[in-house]
Amino acid sequence: MSPITNLLVLIGYFGILMLISYVSGKNSDQASFYHGNRKSPWFLVAFGMIGASLSGVTFISIPGWVQNTHFGYMQTVFGYMVGYLIISQVLLPLYYRLNLTSIYTYLETRYGQSGYKTGAAYFLISRIVGASFRLFLVATVLHMAIFEPLFTSFEFPYWATVAITILLIFTYTTKSGIKTVVYTDVFQTTFLILAVVLTIVFIASSMNLGFGDLLDNLVNDPNTQIFHNDWKSNNFFWKQFVGGAFIALVMTGLDQDMMQKNLSIKDISGAQKNIYAQMAMFLVVNVVFLSLGALLYQYQEFIGIGAVEKSDQLFPTIALEHATPFIGLFFILGLVAAAYSSADSALTALTTSFCVDFLGFESKRPTDVKIRRMVHLGFAFILFITILIFNLINNEAVIKQLFTAAGFTYGPLLGLFFFGILTKWRVYDKRIPAITILSIAVTWLYYTFSPDWIEGYKPGFELIVINGGITFLLLALNKKQIEETEILDNTL
Numbered sequence: 001m002s003p004i005t006n007l008l009v010l011i012g013y014f015g016i017l018m019l020i021s022y023v024s025g026k027n028s029d030q031a032s033f034y035h036g037n038r039k040s041p042w043f044l045v046a047f048g049m050i051g052a053s054l055s056g057v058t059f060i061s062i063p064g065w066v067q068n069t070h071f072g073y074m075q076t077v078f079g080y081m082v083g084y085l086i087i088s089q090v091l092l093p094l095y096y097r098l099n100l101t102s103i104y105t106y107l108e109t110r111y112g113q114s115g116y117k118t119g120a121a122y123f124l125i126s127r128i129v130g131a132s133f134r135l136f137l138v139a140t141v142l143h144m145a146i147f148e149p150l151f152t153s154f155e156f157p158y159w160a161t162v163a164i165t166i167l168l169i170f171t172y173t174t175k176s177g178i179k180t181v182v183y184t185d186v187f188q189t190t191f192l193i194l195a196v197v198l199t200i201v202f203i204a205s206s207m208n209l210g211f212g213d214l215l216d217n218l219v220n221d222p223n224t225q226i227f228h229n230d231w232k233s234n235n236f237f238w239k240q241f242v243g244g245a246f247i248a249l250v251m252t253g254l255d256q257d258m259m260q261k262n263l264s265i266k267d268i269s270g271a272q273k274n275i276y277a278q279m280a281m282f283l284v285v286n287v288v289f290l291s292l293g294a295l296l297y298q299y300q301e302f303i304g305i306g307a308v309e310k311s312d313q314l315f316p317t318i319a320l321e322h323a324t325p326f327i328g329l330f331f332i333l334g335l336v337a338a339a340y341s342s343a344d345s346a347l348t349a350l351t352t353s354f355c356v357d358f359l360g361f362e363s364k365r366p367t368d369v370k371i372r373r374m375v376h377l378g379f380a381f382i383l384f385i386t387i388l389i390f391n392l393i394n395n396e397a398v399i400k401q402l403f404t405a406a407g408f409t410y411g412p413l414l415g416l417f418f419f420g421i422l423t424k425w426r427v428y429d430k431r432i433p434a435i436t437i438l439s440i441a442v443t444w445l446y447y448t449f450s451p452d453w454i455e456g457y458k459p460g461f462e463l464i465v466i467n468g469g470i471t472f473l474l475l476a477l478n479k480k481q482i483e484e485t486e487i488l489d490n491t492l
Helices: 003-024 030-038 042-053 056-069 073-098 105-110 113-150 158-173 178-206 211-220 237-253 256-262 268-303 311-322 325-358 369-393 396-407 410-422 429-453 462-477 484-491
Strands: none
Touching: 003 113, 003 158, 003 178, 003 325, 030 178, 030 325, 030 369, 042 178, 042 256, 042 268, 042 325, 056 268, 056 311, 056 325, 073 105, 073 237, 073 256, 073 268, 073 410, 105 113, 105 410, 113 158, 113 256, 113 325, 113 369, 113 410, 113 429, 158 178, 158 325, 158 369, 178 211, 178 256, 178 268, 178 311, 178 325, 211 268, 237 256, 237 410, 237 462, 256 268, 256 325, 268 311, 311 325, 325 369, 410 429, 410 462, 429 462
């Protein structure tokens, strides 16, 4: 399809997002931005969170992983199920009991100001880098597929593509925040899933496969192997399963971005239903994604496409160069949907965390709309600058290392929360920043040097467990000795 057709479809797509923002934004107030007035339907949140959980990186990468890891990613997904159960039975009751808007407020009640600000700061760092990385990928695709071919008489600047990308998110989230995001996520998840399903239908049709033949192909394909037993591999079952459980805990249960949607539901019962529904849908969606990956490799061989340089390039290459224009269009829309469904809630969560955790809006200035909108604009600008820095680096390996490094900041959150939940020990609050930095440094050393220590060993999802475990241990070593007066008080 021509660039102008793609642009018109994209304008229509974002026009619908703006319409959703306008309708959902009626009668909105400050509470609407932070927690949607606690009126979000749990079933809509559950469906929308599928898209929010699958970023643009995942949308492209999961199908490409199939050649190297087969269906091994399902080992991680099975681990997610355990993590989601813990979220529903342990974390959600805690958050609802304390009536939290920012989940990091819990750290203040448990440790003090240093622990509180440290946890919130790690979230801000992680989300800024993570959201920027995801938007960097989608902005690059939009720039190459639409804006560069459209403006042939001059070189359309990359920064302008990024500015348009960020401005659109800012525009439809600035008024109602999470209240709007819940509904836009439903719309975008629909397009994300449609892009994958339509591509599968196209491949099956091109290879003359009926539904039964399609299933037979997948069952007999060696790429659909799920379980892996090589303990040195990063695809080893227990690394993936245990790592998946802890990743779900930190990337969903301890992440303001994801939990803000859960906390917009009226009560704990609805929030738990949301998690259970999300578990079921997440299993199905990931099976569909991995099935697409197996079929992409079959189709590559079927029509004689040469090997792609990187596995991430397989899905875009087939969708944009070897499929019908209709499939190519839906690929772009699916990519945009995947990136935006995670980025719009990230921008909202960053604003919420900074306003509540650092400006104390709930206790000091509960209705200061102007400052909240300035903070929202400020984070949009930070994302803009970070994406431009990624573009200047222009080295995929370096950018992925930055993305990986940002992921290390979730480990201390795991240790802080579960030390607080599982023990009653008090610790020296002012030492918490140093404890978390030391934990990250030790985990990074393990990540960097463990392949040298053990020949053929590749660190994987166990990193987050190690990081959280070190934080937990260091907190235990820094517990306060109970004063005699406290012993007397407890006895009385």
